[in-house]
Amino acid sequence: EFLAGCKNALVIDVRSPAEYNHAHLPGAINLPLFSDEERAVVGTKYKQVSRQAAIKIGLDYFGPRMRLMVEAVEKWIEQMNRRTGEQGISNDEGKGHRTSNLEPQTSNTQPQTPNAKLFLYCWRGGMRSGAVAWLLNLYGFDVTVLAGGYKAFRNWVLQTNAYPYRLKLVGGYTGSGKTALLKTLAQKGETIVDLEALAKHKGSAFGNIGMPPQPSQEMFENKLALTMASQHAKHKGSAFGNIGMPPQPSQEMFENKLALTMASQHANASTAWEENGALPKPIWIEDESQRIGHVNIPQPFWQNMRRSPVYFLDIPFEERLQNIVADYGNLDRERMIAAIQRIGKRLGPLETKNAIQFLQEGSIEESFRILLHYYDKQYRKGLHNRENLSSLLTNISCEKVCVGNAALLSQVQPLSK
Template sequence: MAETMISLDDFWTLRKQMPIIDARSEGEFAQSHIPEAINLSILNNQERIEVGTLYKQKGPEHAVLKGFELVGPRFHQIQKEALSGFPEKKIIVYCWRGGMRSQILSWLLEMVGFEIFRLKGGYKTYRNFTFEEVRKDLRLLVLGGKTGVGKTQLLKALAQNGEQVVDLEGMANHRGSSFGSIGLPPQPSVEQFENLLAEKLRTLDANQPIWVENESRKIGRVILPDRFFEQMIHSPFIDIQKSETERIQHIQEEYAILPKAELIQAVKRLQKRLGGLRTQEAIADIEAKNHPSWIRNLLLYYDKTYDFDLERHEEGKTKHLDLSHLSLEDQLHQLLQAKHQLYGN
């Protein structure tokens, strides 16, 4: 079947109808890729380096010949893998610039009956879009509050209520503290995080308020895009307040179920800030399953950190909201009222 070249605009529609195949090396794919894409490499990591070096030293003709020498013996394997994985024989293909590797893969699969849609400009075109998308002007509404006030739970409830919400910690696979990675998958690269964020933002109306949780510039190893973070700092900010008892209970429900050894390692990572005595007390409480005690101990540190962080936000754009002892429905009602006060209807 014939190959069809598609633009990025075409891609957004077609991606809903068929698999996306990334023809780059496994290392490039691991670094970042189009979400939901599947890697089917033409050249592996070492082969890519070898061909690239030859291209620089002797030119494109030598590089092409070397590429075919390396990958040629695997042509039938690539075809078999594609036939097994994509029996409908209809796929989108891309490589770095939409050039040789995706072209070769397209040619190989056309010979066994595939209908191919190849992305013009390849991953580079997609990445240029996502880079710009996460740096565009937005109307953010930042939900803050000390550790344990249930910000993530409130964001999920807002989303279920039809509000525009971006879950930064969910995308980063990290809860934003020393305990943040426990029980979660590995974090994406910074570039892949931007891809995930851009994919979400393109589905939202940038002219309407978008709820995000207050974060520092880094969520674990992920760094927020510069312009996005700058807008968070200068956007309207809702400071959620709850009683200490509610906060400890919420943290206990979320963290007490996690492996004891990992909780202890997380406390040890904070030793320089907690001091030796408080660190040992917290570890002893974890060992004894005295969860309210170690949580209360650590809140002394996290509360000071939050107070310092709060100073970054403009006081004139900060609204303090006490949601202590309210039902989830009443908390949502107050949050929506605050949104209307800060942004209007």
Template sequence: MVLCYNGNDFIQQEPLTVQTPLPLIDDFRSIVTENRPLIDTRAPVEYAKGSFPEAVNLPLMNDEERERVGTTYKQEGHDAAVKLGHELVSGEVRQKRIDAWIDFLRAHPDAYLFCWRGGQRSEIVQRWIYEHCGIAVPRLKGGYKAFRNYLMDESLRLVRNREILVIGGRTGSGKTLLLQQIDEAIDLEGLARHRGSAFGRYARPQPSQIDFENALAYALIRHDAAGHRRIVIEDESRNIGQRYIPPEIFAEFQKAPVILLERPLDERIEISYQDYILYGQKEYDEAFRRGETPYGWYETMQHNFKRIRKRLGDERTRRFSALLDAAWQEQLRTGNPEGHKIWIRALLEEYYDPMYDYQIEKKKERIVFRGNAEEILEYLK
């Protein structure tokens, strides 16, 4: 007897072996708008390079098995590779993988599955699940490749057919905080898991480039499904940390009107202090304790100064590094982190503001409005 899902609940029944056509799905938009769970049956090494936001990796073959099958295919041909694959994934190994797929379907009975091109691997998984207990799990027609192509084409189409507004402003002016108050906004830095500056790395690693692009496409499609006719984004360079905005999409952003968020220096220092110091220390400390990052907050910040040494120059790098160290030692001694505001002020005034002035000069013809957060929200209405 096996455990099977009957559309409402899981029940016990005999295994099925009926050779019936199993469903193929190519309504890719609904996968995005319905937050459809997905089973990625590719090997872990393929999944790590990039998958889809709602996908979990439950592979037919692990990396070693996939490599052996691939080598056999090159040396002996298709039939020998298929035979080896069935030998490697048989008996207890096969049953454990079927159990993993069934367990996921128990929690997500509306899931779809896919492999690279929607062919042999996902069809085998689909057939094994059906033969095991009669669950006809749809697989993506064309697999990962077809869905990925749809996402890239659709995201570019949506960007080209929407009004775009770009929120600019000096470092620390609270652009992300403003975006959170705008229904039409898409948070590029949130999708890239990076604050966009040299000091903007989170303790948690950034997604792969493919994962970032797929997440951006999901965000754009869901934005469209919500009925928004305008996209509001933060002014970004092409790169957000180690990730980059796809060139054709970035070119559209570069043509969009710019709204400048203006905020006094003292408020910008406070926002930077809250984000990079108070939140940053808590995040890095927690990640370090969990073993998710090899360095704590202080070591990471000192490393950030070294990363921009060429732009800062040796003298300023030493001075800023010394200010950071003094504030850190004071914090360790007294528990008061307020001393970090000294080097934040220096970094904003001497590094970020001159760089901003240079960059905004090149965009001055695109500026359509300036104001504080409240004024911008009113303008957008």
């Protein structure tokens, strides 16, 4: 209910900056009641002395900044109102984390904030969210507190990422244009989830080059859960709204996102099932390895992927090689060399040396030829390392890498069936 209600509203995380930066509800803005250092002081006093002693110290910190916190929220509401009709309030996704510095605000206009709807949370829905909710309600805002706090949201994330969504996997060797094909499917009205976009990583050794920092594992899980829930909700007529994506998450943040993404996508599909007895609409994702950069697809979600049908784009090696050269050939050479060195142990000393030497000499195609053979071998290993592959795998012969492969896919598999 909290997630459904906060669509297009201001969501405030009152935890400390360090807690927020590690992982949070996607789209939330940080208005910390305590700094990291203050939180440590209050926590120590709570453990070593008493609850009452900790509250008194907390009040010492809270009192002088109450006006500044109200003004920070006023400013955010004003920004959100100005953006009405565009994309709503700018969240942390794509522009870095947003944390209030609580500097005094000056304005010649009277803020129009009475009765503005706010949603806020702390770690467990306790004293921190209670104190800030009291202040903002007193000023005139309409505040809803997340019962159980961020901890309750995390429990929901874990449950959501374990849901047995109906998945269909777009498979194929490196360079097959799988991500572009997903986008084409989305344009055709299919439900997709781009795991690499959630993880802020393209999956290979070069996957982080040109990308923002990855999220934490927890933030990835948050986004996955919210995305899946949102896609699922579309078919029930109640999406949670647009959830953006921050720099690549930590492992935990990746899991958070994954759970929310998958639950949303699944909701889109289930209405048809409930109304006319049809199977839920499938959610299309890319056949990834479990690890994407430094985040991992949550184990229950991964196991569901391994049980799902795979539609393998069988594209000639040379076609894929040219596609890879076009995609990665202009990347920073030093970062590419560093990426090759990271996989050197598995690639082998001779192939590592040759791949790097070709790069240094400007022979991009020959360097990538070595790497593509390596990744083909790795993908084959992962593809065949699953039970009942023969009943799951559909091979689709494609002459080249192009968006037209979506039509070939639809010929062997009606997309929404």
